[in-house]
Amino acid sequence: MNAASSRHLQRRLQLAFGVIVTVCTLALLYYVAQARQHVGADYTAMVTDVVRAQQDPVQLRQALESLVDGAAPPPLERLEALLWRIPRRIESLRRQLHRSDLAAEDYASLLEELERAADRLPVLEATVARWGQNAPEARSTEALLAQGLAVESDLAWAYSELNERLHQASADQRRLMERLTLAVGMLLALLVFAVGAVMLMLLRLHQQREAMRHQSRVDALTGLANRRRLQEAAEEAFARRQRHPSPLGLILLDLDHFKTINDAYGHPVGDGVLASFAATLQHQVRRGDIVARMGGEEFAILMPESDLEAGRLLAERIRLATRAMRLSGQAAGHRLTVSIGVAEAWDDEGFDGLYRRADQGLYHAKARGRDRIEAASTPRLSQAAKS
Ligand SMILES: Nc1nc2c(ncn2[C@@H]2O[C@H](COP(=O)(O)OP(=O)(O)OP(=O)(O)O)[C@@H](O)[C@H]2O)c(=O)[nH]1
Structure with missing residues (x-):
């Protein structure tokens, strides 16, 4: 772009x-x-x-x-x-x-x-x-x-x-x-x-501005989108959804006991683990999904055209892939796990609501023992559960 x-x-x-x-x-x-x-x-x-x-x-x-x-x-x-x-x-x-x-x-x-x-x-x-x-x-x-x-x-x-x-x-x-x-x-x-010099300057300025714009939307450590970029992508996806109704899923992920890696092997090793986990996420998602690092050891995946079930399947693939990750260097023996919350957008819901429910799912996954997935219910599923 x-x-x-x-x-x-x-x-x-x-x-x-x-x-x-x-x-x-x-x-x-x-x-x-x-x-x-x-x-x-x-x-x-x-x-x-x-x-x-x-x-x-x-x-x-x-x-x-x-x-x-x-x-x-x-x-x-x-x-x-x-x-x-x-x-x-x-x-x-x-x-x-x-x-x-x-x-x-x-x-x-x-x-x-x-x-x-x-x-x-x-x-x-x-x-x-x-x-x-x-x-x-x-x-x-x-x-x-x-x-x-x-x-x-x-x-x-x-x-x-x-x-x-x-x-x-x-x-x-x-x-x-x-x-x-x-x-x-x-x-x-x-x-x-x-005129040539002014034009060249304009082009350079434009390129610098574009580069800065790009940098301001990218997480420096992992190369993933950052929170701001995810927010923009979500707003675009919700706007598209209003014109052409379609499912929209969100996954929130948080590495388990990440502090222990930092404490045991040092911050630089922790950084390496975060970068490897980011690569694992990128490897699992489809084209069109937006993978972002929200901060610390917390990540998110926005999934246009994906419902809760698709989100749950992707989350499970990621959970297994994370467990299977072979860390290198000092952290080689460490078994990495991740807790995941999944949610699908309701019809009348904005990004904040979707995020809050995915976050609740993540909170429950942590609370119920980590290395697990908790999905927030959709109205459809709630209705089904009541009947
Ligand atoms: N190496 C590294 N560590 C980070 C970075 N950002 C945050 N952290 C560390 O991530 C750790 C997060 O710790 P906690 O919030 O206690 O979470 P946790 O240890 O993963 O425990 P649970 O989330 O409860 O499973 C802290 O030690 C932070 O210093 C980073 O960019 N690089």
Whole structure:
């Protein structure tokens, strides 16, 4: 019963532990997947845009040089489209940078640099327009190149710096996420460990409690049930009897002149005799009978489903077996006998009443010379005796 309830608890704790480990593992896997997916995501799109924007100064320089070199047709439309695109690109980047997790002081100066370059674009645009309208001799190549290349170099420097900082921020973010993932993993492992330890402790406590419960119902010397256990078994048997009426017998046994064994051979030898007698009792009873040591040299047997006659037969077998016991050691020559009282429960009787009548039987057995059995009468037998 105890082992079964411990096993039951163990199975439930194992199941709960398994569920916790699975949930924690799934949570960790989900977290790692999410972290992988999102790490650097903030910056990836921005880096792509910056790389694209880095093409603008390159194309600006190429277009200006082609124009100055007198390429035919002059790349005026390409230049205009480029000059139209550059400020929009800068504005789009500015919005992305404001939305990002990057600290404003990390990019503010670069953004200012880009915006300053953008502010100079209308002047460059006007110079390009004039260049297209003027005759070749009236064109100012120097002014065009000076304005254009200044814008080109500012843009190229600012974009390159921005690219560098975004890469740096992305690497920092990845490192942070890796540390966070490690911390979350360790926390979950710690949680699993703590829950496992608590569960193990619960199981140990339960097993200890069950062991103590068992010990508190067992007689230490003989290993038989003790008085408390017999009382519980009797209450269960009487409760069962109320649902399904059936006979219930009780035998009380007391070794005769046990004191003489103690006095003659010492207490330890007496203990050995008590243990041997307990084994003899266990050997004689059926499965389902409860054998208990009530204290000292007094024993009891509760016999569910047994009437007075069955009790008397068992008592006689025990009486003969006791006489036949061969004691060992110093007490080897001693002839052991036992006095026995037997009773069967009445219909309206509780355990106290049954015990009292079996005890009266035992008292009479002692009084009438010991090594004998006295049965308490049942109402049925009393009726029969009267008629
Ligand atoms: N060795 C041993 N002796 C015990 C134990 N418990 C009680 N006794 C002894 O059992 C003896 C009981 O003595 P009594 O009550 O006089 O009974 P008795 O000598 O058997 O005599 P009757 O019952 O009248 O036949 C005492 O000497 C107790 O000390 C025990 O656990 N071990």
